[in-house]
Amino acid sequence: MNNALCITDPGIGFYTQWIILSLMGLSTWLVLQTGRISLGQQAYFGIGAYAAAVVTVMFNGSLILALLVAWLAGLIFSALISRALQKLSGLQFALATLAIAELVRLGLSSWTWRTTHAKGYEVGPDGVHGFREIRWLFENQMGPETYLSLSAILLLSTLFLIWKISQTKLGLSIQSVGLDSELATVQGEPVASLQTLTQTFAGGIGALAGALYAHQATYIEPAVFDVMLGIHAVGYAMLGGIATPLGPLLGAAFDLGLLEAARIFEGWRMVIFGGLVALFLRWRPGGLLNHAAVSYIKNLFIQRRKSDEHSKFA
Amino acid sequence: MLELLQRTLEGLLEAGPYALIGLGLTISFGVLRRINLAFGATALLAAYVGSWLHVRWGVPALGVWVAVILITVLVGFYVEWMCFDIADDSVLAMRRQSSVALGLDAREASVLAASFALWMQIEQVAVNFQPNHLHPFPDLSSKLNFDWGGIDLRPDRIVVFCLATGLVAGLAIWLKHSQLGLGIRALSSSQAAAQVCGLNVLRLRYIGTAVSCVLCGLASCAVLSMDGQVTPMFGMWVLLKGLTCALLGGLGSVRGVLGGAVLLGITEAHAQSLWGPIGRDAATWALLLLALLFQTQSLKHKFFHAKRV
Numbered sequence: 001m002n003n004a005l006c007i008t009d010p011g012i013g014f015y016t017q018w019i020i021l022s023l024m025g026l027s028t029w030l031v032l033q034t035g036r037i038s039l040g041q042q043a044y045f046g047i048g049a050y051a052a053a054v055v056t057v058m059f060n061g062s063l064i065l066a067l068l069v070a071w072l073a074g075l076i077f078s079a080l081i082s083r084a085l086q087k088l089s090g091l092q093f094a095l096a097t098l099a100i101a102e103l104v105r106l107g108l109s110s111w112t113w114r115t116t117h118a119k120g121y122e123v124g125p126d127g128v129h130g131f132r133e134i135r136w137l138f139e140n141q142m143g144p145e146t147y148l149s150l151s152a153i154l155l156l157s158t159l160f161l162i163w164k165i166s167q168t169k170l171g172l173s174i175q176s177v178g179l180d181s182e183l184a185t186v187q188g189e190p191v192a193s194l195q196t197l198t199q200t201f202a203g204g205i206g207a208l209a210g211a212l213y214a215h216q217a218t219y220i221e222p223a224v225f226d227v228m229l230g231i232h233a234v235g236y237a238m239l240g241g242i243a244t245p246l247g248p249l250l251g252a253a254f255d256l257g258l259l260e261a262a263r264i265f266e267g268w269r270m271v272i273f274g275g276l277v278a279l280f281l282r283w284r285p286g287g288l289l290n291h292a293a294v295s296y297i298k299n300l301f302i303q304r305r306k307s308d309e310h311s312k313f314a
Numbered sequence: 315m316l317e318l319l320q321r322t323l324e325g326l327l328e329a330g331p332y333a334l335i336g337l338g339l340t341i342s343f344g345v346l347r348r349i350n351l352a353f354g355a356t357a358l359l360a361a362y363v364g365s366w367l368h369v370r371w372g373v374p375a376l377g378v379w380v381a382v383i384l385i386t387v388l389v390g391f392y393v394e395w396m397c398f399d400i401a402d403d404s405v406l407a408m409r410r411q412s413s414v415a416l417g418l419d420a421r422e423a424s425v426l427a428a429s430f431a432l433w434m435q436i437e438q439v440a441v442n443f444q445p446n447h448l449h450p451f452p453d454l455s456s457k458l459n460f461d462w463g464g465i466d467l468r469p470d471r472i473v474v475f476c477l478a479t480g481l482v483a484g485l486a487i488w489l490k491h492s493q494l495g496l497g498i499r500a501l502s503s504s505q506a507a508a509q510v511c512g513l514n515v516l517r518l519r520y521i522g523t524a525v526s527c528v529l530c531g532l533a534s535c536a537v538l539s540m541d542g543q544v545t546p547m548f549g550m551w552v553l554l555k556g557l558t559c560a561l562l563g564g565l566g567s568v569r570g571v572l573g574g575a576v577l578l579g580i581t582e583a584h585a586q587s588l589w590g591p592i593g594r595d596a597a598t599w600a601l602l603l604l605a606l607l608f609q610t611q612s613l614k615h616k617f618f619h620a621k622r623v
Contacts, residue, residue, distance in 0.1 A: 037426055084607075091349060092606045094426055095557070099603040106596045227550075231430050238427045267442050274435025278396045278428040285424040 012144040016216055018256050019151040023209035024229065025236030025248025026158060030202035032242050034195040035178040037094045040101030041206045041233050043081075044074040046108055046225040048207025049214035050125065056136040056215070057123050058115060063136055063215065067154075070211035071204045078203020082196040101230060109222040130221025134214050151212050155249075158205055162245045174198055206233075235277045241289025250288055320465050325583030326576060327467065330475030331540070333482060333575035334533030335552050336559030337568065341485075342526035344502040344566045351429040352393045354553030355436035356527070357534040360385035361544045362440045364535070365449035375452035379535045386531030387524055389436060394523045397428040437549050453542030474536050479572065481529070486568045498522055502566060558598055561605040577601070 024045060031038040048070035055066035085096050114124045117133070125131045137147060165171045176184045177194050185191050214220040232255065240251030255273055284290065335357075342350050364382040367373040373381065456469040489495035500508040501518045509515045534552065538544050558578050563570025578601060585597035 039426075039430065088606060091426070092609075095349070095561075096603055096606045099599045099606070102599045103596060103603070106592050106599070110592050228434065231434050234427045235431055238424065268438070270434050270438035271442070274431040274433075274438070277431035278435070281424040281428040281431070282396060 012148050016148045016151050019155045020209045020213050021252040022249045024233040027202045027206035028233040029237040029248045033178045034198045038097040039230050040097030042225040042229040043101035043104040044203040044206030045210035048074045048210030049220040052211030053131045053134045053214045070207045074207020075204040079200040082199040105222045132219040134218050241287030243291040243294040244289050247289045321583045325580035327471035328579035329575035330478040331537040332555045332559045333478040333572045335556035336571040338526045338529035339556040339560045352432040354549035355433045356389040357552045358549035359440040362444045383531030387527040390527035449544045451538040451544050454539035470540050482572045558602045
């Protein structure tokens with residue numbers, strides 16, 4: 001199975017892939033914050049992967065430049081898509097994102113641009129066979145530990161940025177749109193612009209995940225970012241919890257942990273994960289870290305701090 | 315010119331199976347006000363069980379058809395229970411469900427994501443149950459083509475097209491003139507209003523789900539009997555074609571499904587000849603996207619009306 005969700009590296013690569021999938025989960029989580037659900041964040045994953053690969057393989061660019069280009073490509077594409085789908089609401093938006101993701105996948109499946117590498121072999125996108133020989137990490141002796149650190153820095157920066165924004169008026173406005181867009185409109189919030197802004201940022205994160213994946217796996221093919229990846233991204237966000245950006249990280253960790261456990265009964269991972277996601281959504285619609293759980297944890301910390309202060313004072 | 319006509323007619327006949335699948339999704343949407351993304355996977359699992367019965371136990375075609383329909387209903391109710399069951403919900407929640415086009419609240423997102431997750435779960439169960447790629451299904455396809463002035467047409471496709479047209483007409487009449495049909499239409503317009511009028515909403519939902527699943531099972535049997543085999547791609551195929559037909563015809567409109575199916579069939583046939591299989595798939599997704607983009611306004615009006623009711 002050629003799939004971003006199919007972990008083959010049990011060592012450090014496992015943690016890098018957890019970060020990549022967490023970024024995908026975060027991308028979907030951000031869209032959920034605007035009161036919408038996207039079933040097609042995998043489109044940005046694909047665009048980011050191809051854009052980054054083009055930079056390092058076709059133009060011999062650096063990895064940082066590749067990540068930057070992938071991020072920009074994701075931002076631009078998601079801004080365009082977000083504007084185009086702005087008038088769609090709810091269900092229509094979800095289905096339209098799925099349709100666009102499949103169109104992107106099919107488009108990249110038919111993209112061929114082959115050139116000869118300095119070492120004599122052919123490189124570049126090759127239709128349904130995908131884009132192979134993305135060997136920047138090997139050619140530049142970047143070890144898996146360094147790559148893991150780079151990925152971790154990207155994830156932490158993203159989380160920090162989301163946390164910082166959530167503390168501002170902009171963050172509160174986005175939250176109000178997600179909770180009730182009609183009420184937010186009445187309050188004078190620019191709902192459409194806020195949704196576009198958030199979805200654009202989400203697309204950029206998805207593209208970064210794709211770029212990281214392509215360079216770790218040394219190849220990318222359209223089958224990697226099929227609907228299965230979209231399902232998992234939604235699953236991570238919904239299972240982990242929609243109240244905090246740590247939710248998708250928890251969801252991804254849960255799935256990968258399950259994968260490790262499921263090695264004993266191979267082939268049933270999706271049965272268990274799919275069933276668990278559905279059960280969770282039925283009995284706990286906000287996910288593991290829902291608003292109640294987050295408030296409870298916050299209160300616990302506050303109480304502990306208060307009791308510490310009391311004991312210090314006494 | 316003859317080739318163009320041949321392709322167009324082939325596309326037109328392809329509309330038969332598409333309409334059958336679209337009908338099930340339309341009824342499901344009409345009753346639940348939700349799109350069941352596990353619809354295709356349900357059909358796949360039932361088809362795999364049918365294939366297993368046929369190959370392993372030599373069950374004849376009629377028995378396989380009955381089994382496929384029964385399994386589709388059973389799995390359909392499992393999906394309904396896991397994702398759409400609102401037995402413990404308040405009227406307020408039901409009102410929210412009727413405003414599906416006006417915004418996606420947390421519950422709607424949860425329901426959609428749940429059916430999304432069950433899609434993969436059921437598909438994986440099917441693949442684990444029958445790991446091979448190709449599985450034989452009772453073959454009822456015609457071996458001789460119907461030649462009409464240089465144009466070749468498959469008689470089995472003509473039969474399925476007629477079956478689909480008959481079912482669309484029958485279902486439209488049933489919904490319009492029967493007591494149960496009236497109840498389902500009322501439920502489709504507004505669940506809260508239907509409940510206030512004294513209709514047993516839950517019973518109607520279950521009947522609607524059963525009708526939708528029976529249609530899905532019937533469509534699966536008709537399609538697979540023409541091909542004589544089933545592959546893991548069948549689930550995705552059912553969902554994609556059904557959804558596109560239902561959306562093109564105006565989600566919730568029984569008669570519109572046939573029109574949507576004809577448009578999809580003809581577009582696909584021409585796209586296939588021009589750009590090959592990838593072009594055909596892209597044409598389907600593009601049609602789905604266009605249907606979503608251009609139907610927003612009409613759907614909004616529909617649901618604003620439902621809200622006013």
